[in-house]
Amino acid sequence: MWTEEHREWATVDYSSLKDGTAFPKGFMWGVATASHQIEGGNTNNWSEFEPRSKSQQLSGLACDHWNKRTEDIELISALGVSHYRFSIEWSRLVPEQGRWDAQAAQWYSELVDELLAKGIQPMATLHHFTHPVWWDELGGFERTENIQHWIDFCVRIFDLLSDRVEWWCTINEPAVYTSMGYVLGEFPPGVRSFKRTRAVALNMMRAHAQCYRALKQRPFGRRSHIGLVKNINLFDPYRRWNPLHWLQAKLLDGMFNRCWIKALKTGRFRPPSGLRSYKIPGIKGSSDFIGVNYYTHLLTTPFMPTKVEIDPLIRPWETRTDFRYPMYAEGLRRAFDMVKGLNLPIIVTENGVADDDDDMRPEHVRRHLQVTAEAIADGLDVRGFYHWSLMDNFEWAEGYDQRFGLYHVDFESQERTLKDGGKEYAEIVTSHRMPQVVIMAGGLGTRLGSMTEKTPKSLIEVNGKPILSHILDWAQAQGCLNALVLTGHLAEHFDGFTHSGMAVKFHREPSPLGTGGALWNAKEHLEERFILLWGDDLHPIDYAGLIETHQKGEAPMTMCATESHTEMNLRHQNGVLEAYDKTSTLEGLNGYEAGTSVVEKSVVMEHGKSGVWSWEQTVYPALAGRIQIHLDDTPFWDMGTPERLALLEEFLKKTTL
Ligand code: BGC
Numbered sequence: 001m002w003t004e005e006h007r008e009w010a011t012v013d014y015s016s017l018k019d020g021t022a023f024p025k026g027f028m029w030g031v032a033t034a035s036h037q038i039e040g041g042n043t044n045n046w047s048e049f050e051p052r053s054k055s056q057q058l059s060g061l062a063c064d065h066w067n068k069r070t071e072d073i074e075l076i077s078a079l080g081v082s083h084y085r086f087s088i089e090w091s092r093l094v095p096e097q098g099r100w101d102a103q104a105a106q107w108y109s110e111l112v113d114e115l116l117a118k119g120i121q122p123m124a125t126l127h128h129f130t131h132p133v134w135w136d137e138l139g140g141f142e143r144t145e146n147i148q149h150w151i152d153f154c155v156r157i158f159d160l161l162s163d164r165v166e167w168w169c170t171i172n173e174p175a176v177y178t179s180m181g182y183v184l185g186e187f188p189p190g191v192r193s194f195k196r197t198r199a200v201a202l203n204m205m206r207a208h209a210q211c212y213r214a215l216k217q218r219p220f221g222r223r224s225h226i227g228l229v230k231n232i233n234l235f236d237p238y239r240r241w242n243p244l245h246w247l248q249a250k251l252l253d254g255m256f257n258r259c260w261i262k263a264l265k266t267g268r269f270r271p272p273s274g275l276r277s278y279k280i281p282g283i284k285g286s287s288d289f290i291g292v293n294y295y296t297h298l299l300t301t302p303f304m305p306t307k308v309e310i311d312p313l314i315r316p317w318e319t320r321t322d323f324r325y326p327m328y329a330e331g332l333r334r335a336f337d338m339v340k341g342l343n344l345p346i347i348v349t350e351n352g353v354a355d356d357d358d359d360m361r362p363e364h365v366r367r368h369l370q371v372t373a374e375a376i377a378d379g380l381d382v383r384g385f386y387h388w389s390l391m392d393n394f395e396w397a398e399g400y401d402q403r404f405g406l407y408h409v410d411f412e413s414q415e416r417t418l419k420d421g422g423k424e425y426a427e428i429v430t431s432h433r434m435p436q437v438v439i440m441a442g443g444l445g446t447r448l449g450s451m452t453e454k455t456p457k458s459l460i461e462v463n464g465k466p467i468l469s470h471i472l473d474w475a476q477a478q479g480c481l482n483a484l485v486l487t488g489h490l491a492e493h494f495d496g497f498t499h500s501g502m503a504v505k506f507h508r509e510p511s512p513l514g515t516g517g518a519l520w521n522a523k524e525h526l527e528e529r530f531i532l533l534w535g536d537d538l539h540p541i542d543y544a545g546l547i548e549t550h551q552k553g554e555a556p557m558t559m560c561a562t563e564s565h566t567e568m569n570l571r572h573q574n575g576v577l578e579a580y581d582k583t584s585t586l587e588g589l590n591g592y593e594a595g596t597s598v599v600e601k602s603v604v605m606e607h608g609k610s611g612v613w614s615w616e617q618t619v620y621p622a623l624a625g626r627i628q629i630h631l632d633d634t635p636f637w638d639m640g641t642p643e644r645l646a647l648l649e650e651f652l653k654k655t656t657l
Pocket of ligand 1: 172404
């Protein structure tokens with residue numbers, strides 16, 4: 001027996017969502033789209049069906065994303081998210097049987113590169129409701145022998161992108177594809193046939209299993225995370241005391257949810273409405289994660305409408321979304337519980353709301369994230385959350401009438417505008433994301449002899465690459481996506497420097513400005529809060545702990561100090577900096593500044609001035625008594641002298657950061 005939980009949302013305290021404490025470090029924050037819904041200009045099974053669809057609206061140009069890719073990546077980046085889920089349009093890559101379109105493949109390759117350059121991890125879906133017309137004419141998923149065509153496509157695109165794309169979804173929502181296309185008749189091919197439903201369901205599961213096995217054997221297969229995306233639609237008896245309502249709920253739940261999940265666990269699949277189960281080769285354990293798409297619950301009676309346009313029953317206290325089904329965030333937890341027996345990492349690969357005027361979306365975002373955070377706190381292994389969708393788009397049978405976007409799209413002008421719901425999501429995301437790292441990389445290695453008299457120390461190679469690359473590796477591993485490198489006045493030395501997977505910006509000084517002057521000179525590029533690092537020090541500490549100290553202390557700046565160092569240069573007490581003394585002559589020094597701090601931009605704005613000035617000598621005395629101290633004795637490595645450089649080299653040889 002199940003319980004249909006309902007919460008008193010007005011009394012829920014959402015504060016941890018925005019103070020950055022609700023989700024773990026490394027949580028995958030994302031937004032999702034699908035090719036046919038945004039790209040525009042596609043010719044596939046859907047474009048063929050559109051004139052016959054319920055709305056009869058044509059996808060046409062959609063969001064014209066095919067031509068606006070770079071601009072749209074900016075939109076993703078502006079939300080502060082670290083992950084983006086999109087789908088790859090098979091009909092573009094193989095428009096005719098046997099013809100591979102290299103240009104289209106290049107487009108996706110560039111999409112991936114542009115995402116990575118912004119520090120956004122791509123997640124690619126290989127089938128999201130659409131496929132080429134020629135394959136549809138062969139019978140699509142209705143015929144087992146067609147599966148190989150799809151596998152060939154999957155392998156080819158995987159080989160092209162898997163050196164850069166680590167996250168892969170095989171099939172999006174096989175239960176929705178089959179039920180909408182073959183039971184309700186609202187998706188192509190628009191039929192109502194249980195016999196064909198069963199064939200398609202079976203073949204989709206076979207295809208998923210074969211795809212997983214094939215990709216795992218390719219180069220990069222083992223390190224890739226490949227999973228199935230399952231929409232969990234909950235079914236609850238309208239009257240819980242009515243056995244017929246109860247039976248109906250159980251039946252639909254079995255057909256729509258449980259049989260698919262069970263197949264991944266047992267290796268046997270009983271397709272919806274089928275009387276027997278089939279062994280599907282390779283399906284047992286064929287997912288490295290389970291993608292959960294969650295939208296709502298439906299209340300069941302034996303006389304439920306089988307048409308989407310008839311309003312479903314809802315509870316009196318529930319609010320209808322534009323899709324007419326209710327907002328029911330409590331169900332997301334039940335969806336997690338339903339898949340937890342698979343013992344796989346769970347990723348919310350879609351969750352969002354159709355809400356034209358955006359009056360529900362902020363609350364929708366809060367509720368579903370609150371439920372997710374609580375599930376994680378209770379020990380469920382939820383790794384990420386992708387909001388559906390980045391922007392308003394072509395909502396299948398509903399055409400453009402249902403708006404799911406965090407950005408509003410004006411389909412006439414193709415203008416995108418951030419909605420309040422988008423702002424809300426971005427605020428929650430950014431409060432949990434690692435701040436920007438700002439690296440002071442202008443210093444010259446005057447004590448290192450001729451090798452760096454004229455080049456910045458941060459570019460000296462240690463263990464095969466510049467120290468700056470090692471510093472960025474560490475920051476990236478800690479979850480930082482953006483770096484600002486202050487190059488001093490010798491910026492040309494940094495030409496051609498790249499760091500994959502992070503957005504790295506370089507900023508130069510017209511003439512040497514000192515540590516403080518360099519920050520002031522870059523003030524337009526500083527985020528509200530940043531992590532300040534030195535370009536010639538490697539300090540591999542846990543950033544999450546440092547940020548936690550900073551957040552708790554609510555200080556303008558938090559400095560990392562070590563007590564296990566031969567010299568001391570500061571005095572701290574009760575977690576606060578009392579005095580800083582670079583000359584080490586003061587009495588009672590009990591710590592040494594280890595070189596990683598968190599700074600609120602307001603400090604730069606209050607104490608900054610143009611010209612040459614020193615950060616330590618200006619800001620530390622001015623803020624004495626207010627700078628928070630984060631004690632961490634992790635050794636830090638600098639390269640001030642040839643001996644210390646050699647020690648760093650030795651350390652890096654032994655460790656992988
Ligand atoms: C699909 C999306 C769709 C969304 C909203 C999901 O079932 O994967 O393509 O836009 O629901 O209805």
